[in-house]
Amino acid sequence: MIMACQPLPNVWRGDSHRECTMIRAPMSITCLTITQPTRLAMLRRAVADFCRQEYSQRELLIVHDAGSEFDTVLDDLIADFPGQPIRTHAAPAGTSLGELRNLSVELAGSEFLCQWDDDDRYHPLRLSMQLQALQTEAADFCFLSDQLHWFAARGEMYWTDWNIEPYPLNFVQGTLLGRRDCLPRYPDLLRGEDTGLCLDILRAGRRIARMREFAWLYVYVFHGGNAWSAAHHQAITAHKSLHGAHLLARKRVLETRLREYAPPLGHIVMPSRTGDLIFD
Template sequence: MVTANRAALAARAVNCFLSQTWGNRELVVIDDGAEDYTPLFVAIPPGRITYRKVEKLPHNTLGTLRNLSLDVAKGDLIAQWDDDDWYHPDRLTVQAAALGLGRDVCLLGGTLMHLDSPEWFDHPYVGTLNPGVPGTILHRARSDARYPDERRGEDTVFLDNWPRDALSIIDAPHLFLRAFHGSNTWERQHFTRRIRNTPASGIEYFLRRYLLRNVYGHSRFRLGPDTRAAFAQYLADSRRLGIFA
């Protein structure tokens, strides 16, 4: 988990780590901010947490810091764990189980998306990417798999370390929620584009927004039982931690 000066949001990601049903896990935290995150880790056994404070330097991009986390991690499987997203308790278990038959990487084909802004707050949706959402990666550890020296978009390029036939793509958007809070690496449009990023969804978006005047009627907003339950848990966790009122 690469982070800086976002302890309030990171507390949720740490809580998600503690809630995982996959038993043999460690949390690696690379922190180049001024805040001290130590109080967030009191419930994690000493052998399950590595907290590395590093100096904030102009050349330390997000990709550089992610590579440092790869160097520090001790496990055979590694999952990207961002400080501002939410993770279902079964995320690691389900994705690890998908690695088999020669597959080295598991991605989710889509994730829940939530924007913390008045017009979007009560309207979560599922956003998809082809072949899968890069930030959901869980992969076998490989010393030659490296992130590019980029400030954003580094996880998309990271996928180039593996051929397509090494990827396992699963349809389980309830396992991961991408949260927009206003201080993300990407701007809000990066999130809302996920509603209309295929030809079919783009046509539907145009009809729903400009003709029917109800963008929330778009099929991406139609959540199933698993995604509805996951969103409810995300809200409950966020409110308990004081992220939402």
């Protein structure tokens, strides 16, 4: 059973003194997914996670550049989730990831947007809690400052703390939820496009809410076919992972929240220098 969304502790903060009008719920959110045929199985899990979101005012927009045949494949996938607010759009072949993201923003039908990558996992409270943090801080954007980094093939997961990065980029760039009318264009890149976007958000003086201690809302998955190499992913976990007492203090919340994922994540080992944590 999903635990009810309770008022959040004051563990996030805004970062700009610019005046901002308070946002009032309910507000619609478009989750933006860019995909390709080789990721169909992972996409199915991301779609399932979208369908289980507690927040009801939402839609999922799936954009690709793989042609009409893949459109038919996506139609079949969506048919397995009847009644869900899911749309697809086919872009011209060879469109860069950055331009696909820009196209998805243009096609979105909501005031708020959330990056919803096809190969990652999302807790059922992801949208509701992140929007609540944004509203509480009267912010333009909200990012997580922690994430669960999962090496799926070997069943290893790490709690990575991005708050150790120098301010103001001390957040997970791929966890964006924000106001559509404040979002800059993504740079026309094949990868790394979210860094350029986040830098433009900061240059514009937008107010950012950073959520700490909620890594369980988002599972960043390494599966071998990612845009970034295994060495890149391993460097993140080597530098940012929690160990020892810091990890043990989060065991209880992880036991509760990891069970709320469906499809289940399966057997998970969280390596720690003082003894691994095991979750089934």
